[in-house]
Amino acid sequence: MDAQIISGKEISEQIREELREKVAYLKDRGITPGLGVVLVGEDPASKIYVNNKIKACEDLGLKSKAVILPAEVTEDELLKKVDELNADPEIHAFLVQLPLPKHIDENKVINRIDPHKDADAFHPFNVGRMLIGDPIFMPATPHGIQEMLVRSGNDPAGKHVVIIGRSNIVGKPVAAILMQKGKGANATVTVCHSRTSNLQEIVKTGDIVVAAIGSPRFITKDMIKEGAVVIDVGTNRVEDATAKKGYRLVGDVDFENVKEVASAITPVPGGVGPMTIVMLMKNAISAAYKANNLEM
Ligand SMILES: NC(=O)c1ccc[n+]([C@@H]2O[C@H](COP(=O)([O-])OP(=O)(O)OC[C@H]3O[C@@H](n4cnc5c(N)ncnc54)[C@H](OP(=O)(O)O)[C@@H]3O)[C@@H](O)[C@H]2O)c1
Structure with missing residues (x-):
């Protein structure tokens, strides 16, 4: 018998439709979920991933903010951008696209992200919450x-x-x-x-x-x-x-x-x-619900 082909394309489309309703609910209350994406350098695969994430935001009606930094950016400059996104009320969640150039300590950057805005759920706080079965965000x-x-x-x-x-x-x-x-x-x-x-x-x-x-x-x-x-x-x-x-x-x-x-x-x-992208969108939308004390 032929194997069932599990289409991530189709399943992710179903989830997108569910998320459209969640976004509409927020928009009725004057809230637009916002996702920030930080890209450092010119890695071609990373650029494609970032573009796909921004396209998905457009498709679902999320506000997206791309922060594009040169490969030579210093760790301090990058951490400052992370601080700005942590403080930006229009950005409910964001991620820093990995891998980062060798002169930047990835863990230091991940640790600087506000765990309540951690779209990738890579912060040790979120890893711990997931491990004990009480997640805020899921990777x-x-x-x-x-x-x-x-x-x-x-x-x-x-x-x-x-x-x-x-x-x-x-x-x-x-x-x-x-x-x-x-x-x-x-x-x-x-x-x-x-x-x-x-x-x-x-x-x-x-x-x-x-x-x-x-x-x-x-x-x-x-x-x-x-x-x-x-x-x-x-x-x-x-x-x-x-x-x-x-x-x-x-x-x-x-x-x-x-x-x-x-x-x-x-x-x-x-x-x-395609499942990865849609679950990331879900995190951004759920962050907007949580920031406004709403149940998703
Ligand atoms: N579709 C998506 O959305 C998506 C998302 C993330 C990643 N990916 C892809 O998934 C793949 C894995 O990503 P990753 O980030 O997890 O990679 P990674 O960090 O390089 O980890 C690879 C893992 O595979 C193990 N491994 C390597 N060679 C092996 C071998 N010969 N036998 C047994 N185990 C071996 C490594 O073992 P050691 O720990 O012992 O080195 C390591 O644990 C990549 O192709 C990546 O592009 C796709």
Whole structure:
């Protein structure tokens, strides 16, 4: 039987429609949610991500504020911009696009963001709140993965979820979210990484496999249990002379072959990517609700 293709494009569109109503409710009360995005330097991928976030704000009727800084900006100058956004009443939430240039301490910048305006939920305060199951904001990519599973009829409750990758922005928070006691979670979670022994055997025990490695087509058909659900977070640029841009995006999963054994699988592009953007929008809108003591 063909695998179910879990379309992040379609699911994110459903969520956008729900968010439009939330924005309309605020606008009726004279409130326009505002999202700030800080971009440092010229990294082409970061520029695309920032543009997509601003486009999503326009689509949903959010005010967006892009702060574009040169790669040579000093740490102090960047921290000053963070302070300004913390104090800006029209900006309910904002993020600093990562990675930052090497001379800037990323943790110092993240720690400076007001946790109540922390659109990415990377501040240690928000990481802690998420871990204890009482979040203010949820990190966008991991939250998007949870929504995709639930909305596609693949509830993780009672399932063995194997995550490959332990980064602070994907692997660890996906584990923290899916192991919670509560709706859309209750999974048994295993986290693998580059020092994992017997990776292949462990991945093969996964009812749900989440690949967040950053290595094109790393997860192959022989690693996946028949009927497993496969979530591909990877976005890798591979050269492709036939593509207009000279490259195309592929995931961490060998999609064409893995879909023959999986019961459900996310594509790249059109999978986790659009979910990340919409969950970020949700954070910005929820920040505007909270700032005005409204229940979302
Ligand atoms: N679609 C989206 O919205 C979205 C959002 C975020 C990230 N991404 C993509 O997701 C991928 C992962 O991102 P990330 O930020 O989590 O990456 P990262 O910080 O580079 O982390 C990669 C993880 O994979 C592990 N790993 C690397 N090689 C491995 C191997 N051979 N065997 C087992 N584990 C291995 C690493 O292990 P160690 O810890 O031992 O080094 C690390 O934990 C990237 O392609 C990124 O572009 C997509």
